[in-house]
Amino acid sequence: MFHKEGQKLILISFFLVAIIVLAAHYYIDINWLKLLIQITALVFLIIILQFFRNPKRKVLKSFDEILAPVDGKVVVIEEVEEKEYFKGKRIQVSIFMSPINVHVTRYPASGAITYSKYHPGKFLVAWHPKASEENERTTIVIKTPKFGEILYRQIAGALAKRIVNYAKVGDSAHQGEDAGFIKFGSRVDLFLPLDSAISVKLNQKVIGAKTCIASLPIKDEER
Missing domain, CATH: 2.70.70.10 (Glucose Permease (Domain IIA))
Structure with missing residues (x-):
């Protein structure tokens, strides 16, 4: 589950990463460079996702x-x-x-x-x-x-x-x-x-x- 404050950035990041991965696949012939760019883009996406995560937590409420x-x-x-x-x-x-x-x-x-x-x-x-x-x-x-x-x-x-x-x-x-x-x-x-x-x-x-x-x-x- 992700926090609502990150929804816009997450969507933009998904879009940009998809473009980068596809562009690298079709337009870069050097395999190691293609792989490096794709992995870097995916790591960036993972960082964004983990930053905006919003884990559900069962709260034991107490006035004390x-x-x-x-x-x-x-x-x-x-x-x-x-x-x-x-x-x-x-x-x-x-x-x-x-x-x-x-x-x-x-x-x-x-x-x-x-x-x-x-x-x-x-x-x-x-x-x-x-x-x-x-x-x-x-x-x-x-x-x-x-x-x-x-x-x-x-x-x-x-x-x-x-x-x-x-x-x-x-x-x-x-x-x-x-x-x-x-x-x-x-x-x-x-x-x-x-x-x-x-x-x-x-x-x-x-x-x-x-x-x-x-x-x-x-x-x-x-x-």
Whole structure:
């Protein structure tokens, strides 16, 4: 299954690859060169197909957990000052996506969307410390039943030139469902309440809509 954001590019790629393969077959007499061109064209098509893949995932929805919004690797877990919306301290968990990861953004929690804003900006490499504040990005806030408001931010990288965000203020977010797409490698930041029980570690690989990023804190009476 492929994401709708890639349908046009996939069709164009199929068309171009078919032309190249047929042209090489009929107009190039040097066998090794013909084969090289055809294989290169097919590899290009495979790369496009794998980039826009959108695997179906059965989501075990829970108000007690924040799930990974994307596939990738955890590159930041730290307490920071979130300046755009909360204007206060939050725990930031950042997930970096390489070009070979699934690039679908999924809602990390269920709730009401209270904030959604696009920011034009730079295209620093996604792991740059200032990427969260200076790169092209979208910021989305979900008001959840148990965690209160949480924020996630789609961030463009050096290669990612297009961020797609479906979240609109007033809409309902459903944990694990399609929330957007980032084209060609980037990262997503989560900003969570300080008392959230973080469930992941640095450099851990996570799966969107599957891996638990954080859960509710254990209260003293529950210990």
